[in-house]
Amino acid sequence: MRHLIRFVVSMAVLLVASFAMIHLIPGDPVRASLGPAAPVELVQARMAALGLDRPLIEQFFTYVGHVFTGNLGTSFISGEPVGDVIMARLPNTLMLAVLATVVSLLVAVPLGMWAAIRTENxxxxxxxxxxxxxxxxxxxxxxxxxxxxxxxxFAIGLHLLPPAGKTGPDSFVLPVVALALGPIAMIARIARVETLKELGSDYIRLARAKRLPAARLYFRHVLPNTLTATLTMGGLLLTALIAGSVLVEYVFAWPGLGLKITEAITQKDYPVAQAVILVYGGIVLVVNFAVDLMLGVLDPTSKIKES
Structure with a gap:
């Protein structure tokens, strides 16, 4: 129940933050979309049509009502439904984040275990x-x-990989690596600490006393217990990579939500920017909520804490 209340409160804060952040950005979105030479009458008519001439509190409740009915509005710049813009871009961002998560775990866990085995005692x-x-x-x-x-x-110097855009399988390499390098280092450090903890446990000492082969000792006994703690980071890592993809997508001109939100903020495209912020925040909150529930099921002491 505590997790559910925290999730609902966080969603409410996210709604307020997504609305406030965009409206605090200086500039006129209507003037930006119509151009500096647009007549004042046209600008005022457009603001009235979009509801931007109403009090902020009224705009906020209209915004919340639209969100809960699935109406994310229409782009000020392109005139496209915002929902279509999100659905066209979201898969590209998720592909980057998921691939970077998988690469991070596949590289970091063995690296951390190797470091622990080499530096034991x-x-x-x-x-x-x-x-x-x-x-x-x-x-x-x-x-x-x-x-x-x-x-x-790799792109400009060696001409081995494309520098930008989504042009084929090889275009995934550089953005995925850019996203994964930091998490690889972080998870490898965690995996090393957890492996050292396992190597110092009584059951590992007993296994060594029985002269078990090293491969069986490490892969059958140490690895599963190390993964239990390390994989807990998996869901949190995924959300961090989704949020961290904004600048990476901008550098690589990757057609995802990260690139879109930078364009939307620059162009004062309120509906698109708000929707992308909501999607990013919603994914983070949902994944964190799921991780909390999973840990609550796996950790028996959490039930005592909540009772």
Missing amino acids: GRNRGTEITFNSVTGTAVAVPEFLYSIALVTV
Whole structure:
């Protein structure tokens, strides 16, 4: 019940924030869409037709009513239904985020386990220092810097991959890598800590005393327990990558929601910008709610806390 109340409150805050953020941006959306030379009468008529001449509180409740009825409005610039714009762009953003999540987990978990095995009991201090330094730096670098560096090296310098747009399977490589590098470093650090914890547990000591083969010890006993903690990050990672894709999509001119929201804010296209903010926020809240529920089912102590 507590999770449901928090979800509802968060959705309400998201509705208020999406409305307020757009209206606080300076500039006239009608003038931006009609052009600076448009007659005053035409501008006023357009504002009345769009309801922008009404008090803000009335505009807000109209906006909320439209959201709950599935009416996201019409783009000020193109005249397209906003729902069609979202549905055309959302799959491209989700593809990037899902692929980056999968790549992050497939690379980071083995990397973290390898680092833990190499540095167990204080061995190989050089490996530990290098691992912590590299992953710590990688986590701190923003996605858009990765994007610019990858385009400069692999697209402009080596001409191996397309620099922008969605033109084929190879066009996914650079944006997915740009999104995945930071999460790989973060998850690898978590996987190393969890693996070290497992390697120091009593059942692993018993397994080693029985002289189990290393492959069986690591893959059958250590890996499943490490994944339990690491995969908990999967849902949260997905939402972070969806939100973090905005600048990456802008750099790569990727036809997703990230590129669309930058265009909409620049052009003062209120309905599109508000809808994209709602979609981003809604995905984050829904996934976090699902993760909370999953952890509540898997963690028996959570039931005690809520009772």
